[in-house]
Amino acid sequence: MSAQSLIKVPQAGQKIVPGQTIPDQPIIPFIEGDGIGVDITPVMKDVIDAAVEKAYGGQKKIHWMEIYAGEKATRLYGSDMWLPEETLAALKEYVVSIKGPMTTPVGGGIRSLNVALRQDLDLYVCLRPVRYFDGVPSPLKHPELTNMVIFRENTEDIYAGIEWMSGTESAQKVIDFLQNEMGVKKIRFPASSSIGIKPVSKEGTERLVRKAIQYAIDNNRKSVTIVHKGNIMKFTEGGFRDWAYALAKDEFGAELIDNGPWSKIKNPKTGEDIIIKDAIADAFLQQILLRPAEYDVIATLNLNGDYISDALAAQVGGIGIAPGANLSDSIAMFEATHGTAPKYAGQDKVNPGSLILSAEMMLRHMGWVDAADLVIKGMEAAINDKQVTYDFARLMDGATEVSCSAFGKAMIERM
Ligand SMILES: NC(=O)C1=CN([C@@H]2O[C@H](COP(=O)(O)OP(=O)(O)OC[C@H]3O[C@@H](n4cnc5c(N)ncnc54)[C@H](OP(=O)(O)O)[C@@H]3O)[C@@H](O)[C@H]2O)C=CC1
Ligand SMILES: O=C(O)CCC(=O)C(=O)O
Numbered sequence: 258m259s260a261q262s263l264i265k266v267p268q269a270g271q272k273i274v275p276g277q278t279i280p281d282q283p284i285i286p287f288i289e290g291d292g293i294g295v296d297i298t299p300v301m302k303d304v305i306d307a308a309v310e311k312a313y314g315g316q317k318k319i320h321w322m323e324i325y326a327g328e329k330a331t332r333l334y335g336s337d338m339w340l341p342e343e344t345l346a347a348l349k350e351y352v353v354s355i356k357g358p359m360t361t362p363v364g365g366g367i368r369s370l371n372v373a374l375r376q377d378l379d380l381y382v383c384l385r386p387v388r389y390f391d392g393v394p395s396p397l398k399h400p401e402l403t404n405m406v407i408f409r410e411n412t413e414d415i416y417a418g419i420e421w422m423s424g425t426e427s428a429q430k431v432i433d434f435l436q437n438e439m440g441v442k443k444i445r446f447p448a449s450s451s452i453g454i455k456p457v458s459k460e461g462t463e464r465l466v467r468k469a470i471q472y473a474i475d476n477n478r479k480s481v482t483i484v485h486k487g488n489i490m491k492f493t494e495g496g497f498r499d500w501a502y503a504l505a506k507d508e509f510g511a512e513l514i515d516n517g518p519w520s521k522i523k524n525p526k527t528g529e530d531i532i533i534k535d536a537i538a539d540a541f542l543q544q545i546l547l548r549p550a551e552y553d554v555i556a557t558l559n560l561n562g563d564y565i566s567d568a569l570a571a572q573v574g575g576i577g578i579a580p581g582a583n584l585s586d587s588i589a590m591f592e593a594t595h596g597t598a599p600k601y602a603g604q605d606k607v608n609p610g611s612l613i614l615s616a617e618m619m620l621r622h623m624g625w626v627d628a629a630d631l632v633i634k635g636m637e638a639a640i641n642d643k644q645v646t647y648d649f650a651r652l653m654d655g656a657t658e659v660s661c662s663a664f665g666k667a668m669i670e671r672m
């Protein structure tokens with residue numbers, strides 16, 4: 258890694274320090290992102306600056322600090338510098354940050370930088386709330402019934418990227434080990450198989466499920482559903498389910514309903530029951546379409562969570578307004594659910610809503626609730642006035658299609 262420093266720390270502004278009051282003038286690092294990052298990131302900053310200015314009349318202000326990863330980093334630091342050391346250091350030091358999407362090639366090439374960031378910073382919760390905004394076009398008759406919050410495990414599973422390419426010495430070694438030492442007889446076509454490993458741990462499951470249940474308690478939600486494929490992958494996905502139920506019992510006092518496995522917790526803050534239940538992933542994917550009102554907080558593994566995120570986003574209008582956060586116990590890095598949408602890059606066309614709503618989550622995380630509320634108000638009003646980007650305009654009657662930047666302006670005018 259290069260020792261050169263390209264990050265310009267803003268002259269004014271202060272670091273956010275975990276456990277201390279958020280300063281009025283925090284420095285927030287941002288990664289622009291590849292592809293449509295160049296379109297959506299500046300719009301997100303403008304909208305957030307306007308909301309903060311309007312909410313606090315200049316008393317509070319974000320000092321944005323650009324840090325680099327992905328293709329932009331390779332242009333600035335050198336051709337193999339996808340994730341410079343100083344970027345990682347800044348994300349750790351400044352604690353709260355936001356990023357645009359980054360490209361991961363299919364098949365060969367670099368491994369996901371997004372996954373690398375989550376693993377290096379141990380951002381074990383991927384938090385993705387899915388809610389409906391009035392007026393947004395949706396394929397469902399009652400999209401407003403979809404109101405779920407996904408807690409996706411963010412550091413383990415097949416997503417950890419432990420795999421070996423077919424035909425390599427390494428793949429052969431693993432196959433030999435499995436066949437000769439572990440008695441595995443079921444690898445079909447062993448001479449040409451690539452092999453991947455799926456680690457799922459008790460600790461990793463427990464810390465994720467603990468956060469999901471605590472969220473349900475703090476936000477007065479009705480249920481937590483553990484989504485897994487534990488009938489087939491018994492010790493990984495099945496382990497996730499069993500450890501999750503056990504944690505609900507041991508740490509939150511969950512009691513079995515009838516003979517189980519469903520259980521319930523009395524919310525200590527409201528006295529209401531929170532149902533702890535589970536669903537097998539394939540059945541869950543059809544039920545969220547047919548009976549979405551029955552699901553609330555979702556706790557799931559990494560790959561399931563990836564699929565479920567985009568599927569649920571589609572139910573409420575698509576990944577143009579699907580926000581998210583990656584969280585550890587001390588660091589929060591916000592990012593949209595969608596990727597770099599390369600065919601639209603640089604066209605000022607796509608919906609900046611996902612990244613703006615990710616920043617809205619960031620404002621709430623900082624306790625800047627008035628500014629966050631203004632962001633929601635601006636978005637609701639722009640959609641209500643049918644001033645929307647192409648993704649909504651193509652499905653709405655009487656809409657005016659506006660550009661990415663014009664949607665940001667439409668939001669600001671309506672705060
Ligand atoms: N966290 C991250 O950084 C992520 C990165 N990626 C990476 O992004 C790259 C591209 O992935 P891909 O599979 O094409 O998925 P994308 O999410 O980038 O795009 C898929 C489709 O979703 C729609 N879409 C995405 N973003 C928006 C937006 N802001 N506004 C409106 N519509 C949007 C577009 O649909 P339509 O064509 O219908 O207009 C687009 O073609 C890959 O390299 C992938 O690895 C993927 C996901 C997350
Ligand atoms: O890292 C990537 O390229 C894809 C990640 C992704 O799809 C997600 O986290 O939702």
Ligand SMILES: [Mg+2]
Nearest residue numbers: 563566567594
């Ligand atoms: Mg995804």
